[in-house]
Amino acid sequence: MSEHTLLPPVIGVLGAGRAGTAFARTLVKAGFEVDICSTRPPRALRHHLKIYAPGAVAVIAEDVAARTREHENGLVILAVPQEDLDDVEPEWVAGCVLVDATNAWQDEVLPGWLQAAADEQLPTSLAVAGHFSGSRVVKALNHVSHGEFDDAADRDLPLDQRRALGAAGDDGAARGLVMMLIEAMGFDPVSLGPLAAGRILEPDGPLFNRPVRRDDLLPFAR
């Protein structure tokens, strides 16, 4: 991790389900400290984390960014189902780079502000960025299944042999930071350009859950 000096040593993960724990496991393996939360009090997450994300620290949701934001580039990964996003206070992650790893699923009853974007066929991350307006939002990490995450992350491989993951965000510095994170986790990061370009990473797109390489993603970069 030491080569990625702009990255904070502590990363927050909002959501301790299938995706959140997969991200946390990979981050801990890569040498980061991880603060992770769910709807449950930290004590109730203890055994769950021992199994699914050993080494990650359970915190209350309000504090998920407390330690990462002590550093210059506080970074939090959003891994809460979109249908639950009205229960996540934007204030918890204000001032941080927020990785939107969420996806829209047909069966979810979305908050009105997200449904409005879905109705207009807009990328949901645009609505997420509007809602979490105190954070710099980057769409990433949403297009790999939790079941493949551990095997797909391989920090020993040269970049061009790793699975590629896209990053889309309007703030170039925030996007660059998330690309450093993706690389540190063991993937090959590909900049797709602005946040709206992240649409290509969504479940109905051609890249979702596919073991893609850099060359597969580059044609979609803007």
Ligand SMILES: NC(=O)c1ccc[n+]([C@@H]2O[C@H](COP(=O)([O-])OP(=O)(O)OC[C@H]3O[C@@H](n4cnc5c(N)ncnc54)[C@H](OP(=O)(O)O)[C@@H]3O)[C@@H](O)[C@H]2O)c1
């Ligand atoms: N599963 C995957 O392979 C995968 C991969 C990439 C992206 N994603 C996306 O990531 C999101 C989460 O998916 P998932 O499969 O991880 O869902 P999941 O297994 O149902 O886990 C959701 C987690 O979010 C927590 N949560 C819900 N509301 C919260 C709140 N207000 N504050 C804090 N935590 C809250 C839940 O807490 P409790 O544990 O207390 O219920 C749970 O830990 C979805 O949008 C999904 O599309 C999933």
